[in-house]
Amino acid sequence: MEIIEKAINSLRNGKIVLVYDSDDREGETDMVVVSEKITPEHIKSMRKDGGGLICTAVHPEICNAIGIPFMVDVLLEASKRYPLLKELYPSDIPYDEKSSFSITINHRRTFTGITDRDRAYTIRKLADLCKEKRFNDFGKEFRSPGHVILLRAAEGLVRSRRGHTEMTVALAELANMTPITTICEMMGDDGYAMNKSEARKYAEKHNLVFLSGEDIINYYLERI
Numbered sequence: 001m002e003i004i005e006k007a008i009n010s011l012r013n014g015k016i017v018l019v020y021d022s023d024d025r026e027g028e029t030d031m032v033v034v035s036e037k038i039t040p041e042h043i044k045s046m047r048k049d050g051g052g053l054i055c056t057a058v059h060p061e062i063c064n065a066i067g068i069p070f071m072v073d074v075l076l077e078a079s080k081r082y083p084l085l086k087e088l089y090p091s092d093i094p095y096d097e098k099s100s101f102s103i104t105i106n107h108r109r110t111f112t113g114i115t116d117r118d119r120a121y122t123i124r125k126l127a128d129l130c131k132e133k134r135f136n137d138f139g140k141e142f143r144s145p146g147h148v149i150l151l152r153a154a155e156g157l158v159r160s161r162r163g164h165t166e167m168t169v170a171l172a173e174l175a176n177m178t179p180i181t182t183i184c185e186m187m188g189d190d191g192y193a194m195n196k197s198e199a200r201k202y203a204e205k206h207n208l209v210f211l212s213g214e215d216i217i218n219y220y221l222e223r224i
Contacts (some may be wrong), residue, residue, distance in 0.1 A: 016033050019211060054148075057181045106146030153165045
């Protein structure tokens, strides 16, 4: 599929691509970059032109190798001491069955962790560690809580869940890159998710690839 090949080439060249999930899910367009190519300029573009939550999505095999949990599991374990946490269980998400949110981190060499430079550094160092398979060094290099929000992709990726987390990690996998992506929802001036047509216009204006979740899912499932 030509649009997927264009997206893969863009990601390999360190460019942002835009991914719209679907009309019957979140109905959101996310700005996406592979984390091994992240720069402070990417973070700046995401916070200024995206405006949503900047998160880093991680392949489940990497999460398993490091020991990165789902946040809901952390909260359930902690609820033995703090019962309130059990009441907060997200069993009523209107568009999904389970949240992909995980822990938050800063690299130990960052200062506050929130600047464009600090966040890009944390994300890039995470990608480097995973690319080099230095999984046992995770606790040595990072502290938690921090300002980079990790998302744990579901086992099987888009075969079991079709969120931006899984779709973008699958796209990185298709590109033969470290399957970790950094994503941010695009918000409109009205305070809601940016309209798909507006997101497409943004892509055209900035010469970025715009593709749908269906494009990624179909291409990925044909090749696994």
